[in-house]
Ligand code: SF4
C-alpha cells in the first residue's frame with residue numbers, strides 16, 4: 617500500500633508491504649528500509665507516553681494505536697512548531713499548564729480522599745499530554761494565549777479535588793483567555809485518545825465560575841455594560 621508523509625513543505629509517497637500494521641510500525645519500516653532521514657517521535661509504543669501524536673487524513677491519532685490504511689496522508693500536529701517532519705515542539709502548549717496553575721495551590725491537610733472521591737477526577741488524571749486536543753482546537757489555532765483544552769481539564773481536576781482549599785484562586789486564573797473563550801465545538805473531545813472531554817470540563821468550570829460571580833464578558837457587553845460581575 618502507498619502512504620503519503622508530509623516532510624518539510626512536500627508530501628512524499630512511500631510504498632510499504634504491510635498488513636494490519638500500526639502507523640508507528642509503518643514509520644519504523646520506512647525509516648529502516650527506505651529512508652533513514654525520516655523523523656518522528658515515539659516512546660512507550662502502547663498509548664501511554666503521548667509522544668507519537670500526529671495527524672492522519674486531517675485527524676489527530678496516536679501513531680502507536682492507529683492502524684494504517686492505503687492512501688493515508690500523514691502530517692505533524694497543527695498549532696505547534698514543527699521541528700522536522702513529524703516531530704513537533706510541544707513547549708508552548710505545555711506552558712499553558714503553568715499559566716493555568718494546574719496543581720493544588722492551597723493544600724487542605726484535613727481533607728482525606730476516599731475511594732469515591734478519587735473516582736471524581738480519575739478520567740482527567742489520565743491525560744497523557746499528547747497535544748492532540750491543542751492541534752484540533754480552532755480557538756488555540758487563532759489565539760495562542762488561550763489556555764486550551766488540557767490545561768483547562770487540569771484546572772477542573774484540581775477544582776474538583778476536595779484537598780484544594782482555595783478553588784476561587786484557580787477560578788480567577790482562568791477568566792481571561794480561558795473558559796469563556798472556548799466555543800464548545802467539542803473537537804478536543806473527538807480526538808482525545810483517553811476519552812477525556814475538555815469541552816465538558818470547561819462547561820463545569822463555567823458553572824463554577826458563575827458560582828463565584830463571574831460570567832461571559834461578551835454576554836455582559838451585549839447588555840451595554842449594565843451588568844457587573
Ligand atoms: S486531554 Fe486528551 S488529547 Fe488532550 S493532551 Fe490530554 S490525552 Fe491528549
Ligand code: SF4
Pocket residue numbers: 749752753754755756764765797798799800801802803804805814815818
Ligand atoms: S471545545 Fe473549546 S477547548 Fe475544545 S476544541 Fe472546541 S474551542 Fe477548543
Ligand code: FES
Pocket residue numbers: 657658659660661662663664665666667668669678679680681
Ligand atoms: S509511543 Fe507512547 S503514546 Fe505512542
